[in-house]
Amino acid sequence: MTQANIDYGSRQAVGLVAGREISTRMRSKAFRVFTGLMMALMIIGVLIVKLISGMSSGPDATIGVTAQTAGLAAPVTATAKGIGENIATRQVASEADGNKQITDGKLDALLVGTGSDVQVVVKKELDRKLQTVFDSFAGQQALNNQIHKLGGDPGQVATQVGQAKATVKPLEPPYPYDVAQLVLGAAAGVLIYLVMMMNAQAIAQGVVEEKQSRVVELLLATVKPWQMLFGKILGIGALGLAQMVLIGAAAVIPAALTGLLPSVGAAAGTVVWLVVWFVLGFLAYALVFAGLGALVSRQEDIGQVISLPLMLLIAGYVVGISVLPSNPGSRFVEILSIIPTFSPTLMPMRIGMGGVPVWEIVLALVLLVAFIPGLLWLSARIYRNAIVRTGTKVRFRDALRAA
Structure with missing residues (x-):
């Protein structure tokens, strides 16, 4: 068999697994209700903000x-x-x-x-x-x-007093943050956090569900472990991206029509960066959650194995939403937003608020992209060695050592 045939077969297998994940998730009532509810909340939130801003004018x-x-x-x-x-x-x-x-x-x-x-x-x-x-x-x-x-x-005297001002000499020119930009950045952080957390956890839950029901043994008879892993991540990730776009559109379109956005260009730029950071962030966290999910065979044990990466995901969101709206130029958040574990949630928020140096965005992207191959190797090894081992929890060291 030629290399081309092997590549085609692999792509076909990954595509079949991805299609199965998409169709399964789209039939889920919880997925549809969550997406519809979030879209409705976004629209209502925009209308409330518009109403409040109109009342306060x-x-x-x-x-x-x-x-x-x-x-x-x-x-x-x-x-x-x-x-x-x-x-x-x-x-x-x-x-x-x-x-x-x-x-x-x-x-x-x-x-x-x-x-x-x-x-x-x-x-x-x-x-x-x-x-x-x-x-x-x-x-x-x-x-x-x-x-x-x-x-x-x-x-x-009043004129002279009114004109008298202290001369301020900043070492660095301040960035003129706009209230609408701050709201846009915070909304971007909330959106990417919710969609990433929901879909990344769905990866782990799906792995355990297939392992617990032994469906995985039937699937592995026709596809390889890495094809299953990639197909699952690709399918759920594509659906998560579509979900994020729909929810984001439910906020951006009404905000643009009501004049709440600072500019259409700023909103479009934020949306593009949101997609970039979601794709990279979801891939990183999905790899971790899939590998760790393969270690257990019961749904009730998932929380134990994914607690650490889940805490890192939540921590980035909490720091961003609590610090950035009141202090957009926080040095602490600037540093965290470059670290790969926190950049998927923090950097989109900072970009939406504006004033982020280009070199910081590039550095954060390079570090996250460089981080993914290591996670890929680690997750694929754990998944391959632990996915068919049912019963008791597989120890992390054993999953790494297994042939």
Whole structure:
């Protein structure tokens, strides 16, 4: 038999095993329900974020002013803006009309008096944030009065004070992180983690199920162990990739249509990198889970053998989702995202958030790709030597030593 015939036969065997895995998984109700549920949650999440962002775009409070205090509207708004508050002002017909609007809930507060001092009317009590605004404004008014008494110009003083700023000289130029980019990166991390974890564990569970039911003995009569291993990983991996694309599309398309994405180009780039890291990350973890799954013959023993790689997968996700949204430039996460065990979950999150140097992405990819051949040799050896040994758990050392 020629080499070409052997290669064709191997490809055909791997393809048959992969097709069997795909058809089996697609018939699974749990798989379909999980995919549909995640797509629905993504769409609902985008709509909720859009709703919240739309609600938060308005003013934090509305302040009424009378004809006598109308001159205070612009300076009190500027004072609020200076301390991070967004207030709107509206002139009322009279103080009595303003009091009625406060009672009806149309105004949060009313500025009254002659305009030379700060007097505020509220329904019951003044909100803490508004209290800070009015206290700051009252302090500014008192300072202006003192400047007047000394013969100065309060407007000129305020201009000079507003223009006075400290000169900052960063050693490295900061990256302007955008809130939408942070959300995009976090969503990418959640998506790749969930799909990787679910499908990588499915590899181990499938191996044990076939071993426990002795189906594997029938399959090995027609295909080789490595063909079974590759076929299983290829089939479940292809279905996992399709699943991730569907769930991702359920988030990206509504986000693009509602204007939540920073740009279509940024979203497209994140999706491409998400696919790259899923393929490499899934391959690495699937090899480990398949090899370790072959060591046991009962479903209840799976947790014992895959606990370590599962913890590494979870750890990368937890670190990323807890640290990166509040500190995108974390040095600790930068280092972890280059290590092959953590890069499949952390690097897509960092890429989605932006500001990742190209050399870090390239280094992480090179290390992960270089890591896979070793996992391939190790997993194939364990799988080949342990897959037909039923009954008690096969020790790791015995699986490596067996001929």
